[in-house]
Amino acid sequence: MHAPIDEYVRALDRALTGPGRLKGDMLREARHGLADAAEAYQEEGLPRAEAERLAVAEFGEVRVLAPEYQAELGLGAARRLALTMVLVPALFATLADFMWRGSPWSAAGAHPPEGYLLISRAQDHLGYVWAGLALAVYLWLAWAARRGRPTGRHTVRAIGLAALSIVGLTWLASTVIYLWSVSLWDTALTWPPMIVGGLVVAAAYGWLVRSAVTCVTAAPRRRPVTS
Incomplete structure (x- = not known):
């Protein structure tokens, strides 16, 4: 027993x-x-x-206390996700420079197609927008926590779903750029910074997706749970 x-x-x-x-x-x-x-x-x-x-x-009783605990977990998941979304774009910017600087194709004066540059710029700008929004969300959640204002189910879910949408869109753009780079320059397949950077970017996106899914599932429930 x-x-x-x-x-x-x-x-x-x-x-x-x-x-x-x-x-x-x-x-x-x-x-x-x-x-x-x-x-x-x-x-x-x-x-x-x-x-x-x-x-x-x-x-x-667990069924009485669990909703309060779950609300705190949802808030914690949303804050962690927002902070991650603030920091990751800086990592991506650093990796982009790391993957390109000193590469054989850049040394040869490569000029990517206009479509390539358009997607690359759009990805950069989206990263700036998402980082700014994430910072605003993080500060708002911190302010709400200090004021003792509860963060509802719909707010936590909305933060997680919005993050999933943004991450999915930028991950798609990043994948297109990566594959396009490989098709344009054969040496990209063997350029160590390109390989390492690609793995780190994929891992970072996977981390973001996991954090966003956790945020969605951690949203406070509609009804008290039973023990």
């Missing part, structure tokens, strides 16, 4: 969806609070099992 505190924390774990680190911190905090309450009851002379049952009963 499992201890009451262990059972409670497992039930709370099953009820919540969100970033692993933040969720783990919340569960540890809940466990520590329950353990402290149980120890206080033990000091009054109660057996451990009874002390844990009283601590759990005093803490509150």
Whole structure:
């Protein structure tokens, strides 16, 4: 038979969806609070099992508390996503310079087609726009958290879905540019910075997609969950 505190924390774990680190911190905090309450009851002379049952009963039912925890997880996921969306464009700009500078085709004075340059510029500008919007969202979420204003389900989902749309569009543009570069210059297939940069860009986009999906799934639920 499992201890009451262990059972409670497992039930709370099953009820919540969100970033692993933040969720783990919340569960540890809940466990520590329950353990402290149980120890206080033990000091009054109660057996451990009874002390844990009283601590759990005093803490509150999972179905009642889970929506509050989930709202905090949703806010945390949205803030993490917004901050990531601010930082990643700077990484992409650095990688673009790394992949191109000193390349055999640039040394030979290569002149890409106008369509290539158009997509490249559009991708750069979209990166600036998304970074600015993400910074505004991050600051707004931080302000809302300090003011104690809840972030609703629709807001968190909208942030995640908007990020997925932007990431998908820019990932498509990045893939087109990469494949077009390879078709224009054969040496791009063996140019180490091009290979390394392409892998890092793909990993960064995958990270963004995962963060956006986590944000969407971490949105507060419509109804309280049951334990």
